[in-house]
Amino acid sequence: MVGPELMRAALTADYTSECLQFLRTGFDIDNPDPATVVQSVESFHAHMQALFVHGYILSSRAAGSAAEKTASQMVFEEIETAEPIPGPT
Numbered sequence: 001m002v003g004p005e006l007m008r009a010a011l012t013a014d015y016t017s018e019c020l021q022f023l024r025t026g027f028d029i030d031n032p033d034p035a036t037v038v039q040s041v042e043s044f045h046a047h048m049q050a051l052f053v054h055g056y057i058l059s060s061r062a063a064g065s066a067a068e069k070t071a072s073q074m075v076f077e078e079i080e081t082a083e084p085i086p087g088p089t
Helices: 003-026 034-053 071-078
Strands: none
Touching: 003 034, 003 071
């Protein structure tokens, strides 16, 4: 794999991880509270927008702790060209 393909794979891994965490903490539990669904979805939307639209997925603010790095961060630090290739090649 080359840099752009690795970057696309890393972004996909981070996106999947964020979605799974959201689903498991809010909905994959016994007796989820329906009154909190709207607030949970709005919070998740803001979080995802910050990470993927504003680019915080590449910064240390994206990680839960200082020692933790996202897959996108690790790939970005290791490759020379980090721009993902748009669409299938």
